[in-house]
Amino acid sequence: MKFTIKEKNYVKNVIERSGFKINKKKSRIIGSGGRQIVAGLVVNQKGLPPRNKRMEWRATFHQASLNPEKYSEDGLKLMGIASFVNIYNSNLAVKYKQIAQKVIET
Numbered sequence: 001m002k003f004t005i006k007e008k009n010y011v012k013n014v015i016e017r018s019g020f021k022i023n024k025k026k027s028r029i030i031g032s033g034g035r036q037i038v039a040g041l042v043v044n045q046k047g048l049p050p051r052n053k054r055m056e057w058r059a060t061f062h063q064a065s066l067n068p069e070k071y072s073e074d075g076l077k078l079m080g081i082a083s084f085v086n087i088y089n090s091n092l093a094v095k096y097k098q099i100a101q102k103v104i105e106t
Contacts, residue, residue: 003029048088057081061099068103075104 008029015022030036032044041047048054064071064078071078078100086093 046088049084057085057096061096064103065099068099068106071103072106075100078103 012022035042036044037050038047040049042050060071060081061078064074079097082093082096082100085096
């Protein structure tokens with residue numbers, strides 16, 4: 001989908017009237033087929049962290065569940081990740097919090 005100059009200027013004016021400035025280094029127009037990222041979350045369908053980050057967390061929690069002693073110093077970090085995951089997937093967050101709690105208790 002192509003945006004016209006008139007549409008771009010309208011959005012720019014709304015933002016500036018609201019007291020904000022557009023940082024051109026951090027701004028771009030992305031169509032519906034592109035990966036739309038806002039504050040580190042991919043927001044095309046629903047707000048999710050990038051896939052590589054979700055896979056990294058999944059692997060970390062898997063390893064922590066197998067060997068909690070190895071992650072004993074990272075217990076609070078794991079709990080923080082689990083709390084963040086709760087924003088977009090509460091069922092997964094419950095599992096992650098249980099693993100983090102197990103790590104904290106060791």
